[in-house]
Amino acid sequence: MLTDTLLHVLYDLAQSRFLVLFACIFLGLGAQIVPPFRPRADGQARFRTLIPIPLGVVLGVGNLIYGTELSANFIHRYGMQGQATVTGSYDTGNSYNDQRVMGHNVLIRTADAKTVETSFTDADFNVYPPANGVYYPQQGDIFNVSYIASFPQDFIIISNDDSPWARRLAASN
Known part of the structure; x- marks a missing residue:
């Protein structure tokens, strides 16, 4: 049952690949206001502020390029x-x-x-x-x-x- 749910989510992400791309980018931008990623007042740990945006872009583009192939392989296998x-x-x-x-x-x-x-x-x-x-x-x-x-x-x-x-x-x- 858990496998079916994960496959369903993977399938839906692959079918909505352009929407997922924009969602990942906007979630990366939104993560900038979350305290662990917000720059500290003393200026330290600024590099952490750069993590969410590129991660969102990489995940979104990865799903755009490989999402349908990945979901097809998993559904065929399982x-x-x-x-x-x-x-x-x-x-x-x-x-x-x-x-x-x-x-x-x-x-x-x-x-x-x-x-x-x-x-x-x-x-x-x-x-x-x-x-x-x-x-x-x-x-x-x-x-x-x-x-x-x-x-x-x-x-x-x-x-x-x-x-x-x-x-x-x-x-x-």
């Missing part, structure tokens, strides 16, 4: 296996790298035979193993996922297994 089907797609109204971001509605069949309705977007980068060129399943595609047992809506798409979609993807590359 998650449950299931099978999913894309039931429909919709335009999110957003663009990423001059490409329209599409959302995809998904039905996941969990390991305990429950069906969970969820979705993902082309900007989620929730494919394992992570790659520079990411291809997503389209409507009607059947593929395997790893999901968090307590939070099955948090999932990653497995692209290197024996599912029909992954085999077709491997044949096209």
Whole structure:
């Protein structure tokens, strides 16, 4: 259960990477008013005042760059296996790298035979193993996922297994 909660938090941080970047920076700035980091009246320990801001920037940028890859690796390693089907797609109204971001509605069949309705977007980068060129399943595609047992809506798409979609993807590359 604790593992599921930690994976869920990691997944949410990776999905909100730009928000997390700004939050880390502002928390670093806010830490300047906390007594252990505030400069003393005699001028000593000024170097401690510089710690929170760079730490916030490093953590935020680290999550921005590596967050999705890290969460995908952990969910693949510690998650449950299931099978999913894309039931429909919709335009999110957003663009990423001059490409329209599409959302995809998904039905996941969990390991305990429950069906969970969820979705993902082309900007989620929730494919394992992570790659520079990411291809997503389209409507009607059947593929395997790893999901968090307590939070099955948090999932990653497995692209290197024996599912029909992954085999077709491997044949096209």
